Amino acid sequence: MSVRKLEDKQNDNGFTIKMFEIMLKNESDSERRVVHQYNCTAWPGDVIDTSAHLIEFTHSLRKAKKEFGVGPTLVYSTDCQRTGTVIVVNAILDMAEESSEIDVFNFVKETLSSCPHIRLKENQYAFIYEMILECLFCGATNISLAHFPDRYKEIQIKRSILGRPVIQEEINNIEALLSIQTQNDYTLRAKVSEPLLIGMDIEEDVVYSNTKSTNSYLVPRESTLTDFYNFWEMIYKYKSYTVVMLDAEDERIGSLVPKRKMTKGQFTVEVLSSEKIDCVLKRILKLTKGKEIPREICHLTFLDWPKESQKPSYLGYFKQFCDDVREVQRTNNRDDYVTVCSLDESRSGFFCAVDIIVRKMNANALVDVYHTVKRIKRVSSSLLDTENHYKLCYEIANICADDSCDIYESINL
Structure with missing residues (x-):
């Protein structure tokens, strides 16, 4: 097996994207695969709080999964609780795309039962709800200054998946979390x-x-x-x-x-x-x-x-x-x-x-x-x-x- 780096992109939204080429060689043939690695760099220290960078990272990761086809996604971190959080958030968002109902409690319960090394604290469980709320109803809130005037006009008339104005949805999210x-x-x-x-x-x-x-x-x-x-x-x-x-x-x-x-x-x-x-x-x-x-x-x-x-x-x-x-x-x-x-x-x-x-x-x-x-x-x-x-x-x-x-x-x- 040989591994070669093809590309290394530094994203302004708090994560890097790397592309690797993996060559699998055997006696009769060889197989070439391209692997995309998304590395979140905007999750500082012990902070348990959503940020625009984390939301953008989640959306980009999900977009990549759809673009590059089927296959498992490898999630790893030195902190297994972070690993569990990313897995749960993405799985629940998948669930939301397939159904009008989501069940965070039972999914987390089953995940923790099958993966006992992933132990979520109370504030991390609340953090999962917060991430899901923002991904579903707010989307990417970090807007480039050059595009802000046009995006501001769009936000004023745009509706959420529930048919409410986006700005009102953002206000509702803040109040719900408070x-x-x-x-x-x-x-x-x-x-x-x-x-x-x-x-x-x-x-x-x-x-x-x-x-x-x-x-x-x-x-x-x-x-x-x-x-x-x-x-x-x-x-x-x-x-x-x-x-x-x-x-x-x-x-x-x-x-x-x-x-x-x-x-x-x-x-x-x-x-x-x-x-x-x-x-x-x-x-x-x-x-x-x-x-x-x-x-x-x-x-x-x-x-x-x-x-x-x-x-x-x-x-x-x-x-x-x-x-x-x-x-x-x-x-x-x-x-x-x-x-x-x-x-x-x-x-x-x-x-x-x-x-x-x-x-x-x-x-x-x-x-x-x-x-x-x-x-x-x-x-x-x-x-x-x-x-x-x-x-x-x-x-x-x-x-x-x-x-x-x-x-x-x-x-x-």
Whole structure:
């Protein structure tokens, strides 16, 4: 037997495809076979969470099985639980193509009985349901920036296999998964008095809770936002140098920043400068704790989100505000927490979602609204009003995609 590599493709969606030629030689004849190897590279560490990469990998694998004919599929991993998960998900999807009914419980039960070395934990069992839901009703949610405007138009009119709008199906999936999240080991929660910590690793395509990463957000709870000492103590403790305020009209939050200077306990806050540009109020503050070295804080308030409204007055201004925050961090060369403040935590979650979506656009030229929103909601269900903010995330992504296309066209003129 001889083996020769024919091709090696690196896919942008988190997996590689390799082609091998196998020659089987005997005394009278020889047989040539071509084997396709799909290697998933986007399943980091101990993370038990679906991603656009895993969904794309599953769809590509199933497409290859149909294209290259019959025969068994060899599934292997150093983690037998992952092997079992891939086998079960693909078998259930096969079942869904042949029948209008699927039976996950009994299939998993029979699989585990026949393969005792594959032992699934409770969160892995929930993960299988999540993968099946997304594959059946959402499909590939990772969209290239260049194709996003056309895909966005298509998504608005496209229907799922149940006849519902695709965007509504994505919202239903998120809500369905959130309804059972209290039973999942991988759902992390914070105490009412503690801030919500959100970390996003753009390259790994993972959202973390209570873990700082390259893009991190700190969302204070209401009890902290209405107390001057507790708020600035939190800012000092987490070493946050950028504060975003989304409640311009609420006096309870407005009192956190003095007109000139204020001291309470060990903390003194002094306004060094204040500048209003369009819908943004930018202030530079000096935060001092006792006799320690003062810290300079950039405080940005968005002025165009009415108190009783579920969305900003104009999405273009909000998108520009998010850009301003990123520019402040880039200019100051900071990789610290962005503290996002609002008495309505869904506003804070919306800001985090938009910022992560745009950062991913800039880094990888990809848009994935579904998984970004799902992961933020998993940190806390109070982050984002799914029904309203989900569609707004798509709208802002479309604004960004149109801007990128205009820039590209102007460069090539």
